Amino acid sequence: MPQAVQSAPRQAAPRTAPQRDMVHELVEIADYISHLRQEIAALRANEITRDRIPMAHEELGSVLEATAGATNTIMASAEAMLGLPDDANYRANVEEKIYEIFEACAFQDITGQRIGKVVEALRHLELRLVRFASAVRARDEAGLDAAEAERKARAEKLILNGPALKGPETSQDDIDALFA
Template sequence: MRMTLMGRDGRLQNSSPSAMVKELLDIAEYIASLRDAIALLRANELTRDRLPMVHEELSEVVAATAGATNSIMNTAEAILALPEGKGYRDAVETKIYDIFEACTFQDITGQRIAKVAEAMSQLEGRLARFTAAVKARDAAGIDDQESDRRKRNESLLLNGPQMGGPATAQDAIDALFA
């Protein structure tokens, strides 16, 4: 018995059932190797851990730069409100306007970071849909390179301002240095 199959070149070919079974086994093997390759991408880890962290970190950068900018501008306004002195006001005023001009960085960087955060959110959503569609599972464990990267990041972590969570009060920090 002969069957008609479409070959890799797109042409119809007559094949035996055993050739057809072999072709199907080859396809199944290819799909299995593709799933293994996807598992090595650790796509679920990306969508579960890393991409949300990137979004949170970028959002915190925007918030921190906005806070710093507001603080600088409030301080500058306070300096401008100082009583008149001989030549003091003119010198300070010049510098204050320089500070105001420099503070425009927050608007520009905030817009750029917001664009990056939006792109990361879209990537996260698309990757999540892809991994769900192919029923991808992360490979067990982490590779040496990823382990080394995590250790390095932890050792370099400065533990700056906390992201909307519990933070050490400034008075407690000041008491450490008193």
């Protein structure tokens, strides 16, 4: 039987420096694409568009309806109080309208819960977008990356935050003196 001739393993020609550089760059690009795919998957865009955004829309619609309904009830009750006859039942009639106003003011609790859900949905969206923007080193139109844009937004928020919710109040005289 003839013996099979074994050939020596074929040795690849050594790579030149430009070839090594090109291979290294291609590996980096492949790693970047793989990382980008993971970050896109982490966005869970389908969940956002299927669940969170429609829920936020519905909750805000409900807030608008509840607020409008409560406002109408309060206005109608107050108007009815103004037209009550000044007779022996006046106090009982006024109390009845005041209780209607109190009941209408209960909308605040429900609207607060609904707005809380919307804020939570927006926070999830913001976190996912910030993570993605950081992962792809995205820059906004001003050339800021995600971290720089967040710092700038926080600084603006601290300056332009409107009336203070809690804390020391500034009197109107002090404000007038400031602009005088």
